[in-house]
Amino acid sequence: MSWLATFDNLGVNLRNLFRPMNTEPLPWDAVRPRAERYRASFALVHNEHGEEACIGCKMCEKICPSGIITVVPGGRQESPATGKKRGTCKDFILDLNACIICELCVQVCPEDAILMLRVQEPPAYQREDLVLTMEKLYENEKLDALSWGTGTKLIEMQAPAPPPPKPAPKPAPETKDGDA
Numbered sequence: 001m002s003w004l005a006t007f008d009n010l011g012v013n014l015r016n017l018f019r020p021m022n023t024e025p026l027p028w029d030a031v032r033p034r035a036e037r038y039r040a041s042f043a044l045v046h047n048e049h050g051e052e053a054c055i056g057c058k059m060c061e062k063i064c065p066s067g068i069i070t071v072v073p074g075g076r077q078e079s080p081a082t083g084k085k086r087g088t089c090k091d092f093i094l095d096l097n098a099c100i101i102c103e104l105c106v107q108v109c110p111e112d113a114i115l116m117l118r119v120q121e122p123p124a125y126q127r128e129d130l131v132l133t134m135e136k137l138y139e140n141e142k143l144d145a146l147s148w149g150t151g152t153k154l155i156e157m158q159a160p161a162p163p164p165p166k167p168a169p170k171p172a173p174e175t176k177d178g179d180a
């Protein structure tokens with residue numbers, strides 16, 4: 001009886017060996033862009049003048065429900081591109097270990113400086129590996145998988161719908177000659 005069971009198990013294993021795969025291989029497939037709404041990891045990006053877009057306003061830090069963002073403002077400095085003074089960021093740390101992917105940090109950013117990525121974060125062996133430093137965040141900008149969800153677009157999506165158009169006024173009834 002036990003021999004029969006062994007052959008039965010062997011048969012199951014052999015059948016499974018040649019079945020098509022239903023799972024995604026990791027980590028070698030980690031940087032492949034995923035579905036349009038897929039969200040994981042983050043990037044800091046540069047603005048249209050090639051400057052670091054983050055102005056160190058700390059709004060993302062304040063809204064993060066997990067308290068995992070630390071922003072160190074760098075003070076106001078003159079922009080070489082526009083000649084105007086603007087805020088800068090000296091340091092930025094995002095600890096991905098406790099991120100709940102709520103995207104609130106992206107939504108509040110007034111400069112569209114922080115974006116989410118459509119890539120699977122590679123598995124890590126230590127908690128420290130999931131801490132995104134400012135350097136790592138700007139490295140992530142180079143990945144071809146930035147999410148379309150900028151702060152501006154996400155806020156626009158939440159704008160109240162315009163009121164329905166008012167019905168056109170009814171035309172006045174025609175009057176015949178001789179009517180009083």
Ligand code: SF4
Pocket residue numbers: 063064065066067068069094098099100101102103104105106
């Ligand atoms: S997506 Fe993550 S980092 Fe951003 S606010 Fe939510 S918990 Fe914080």
Ligand code: SF4
Pocket residue numbers: 053054055056057058059060061071089105108109110111112113114
């Ligand atoms: S990423 Fe955006 S919200 Fe956060 S500090 Fe920089 S500019 Fe402000």
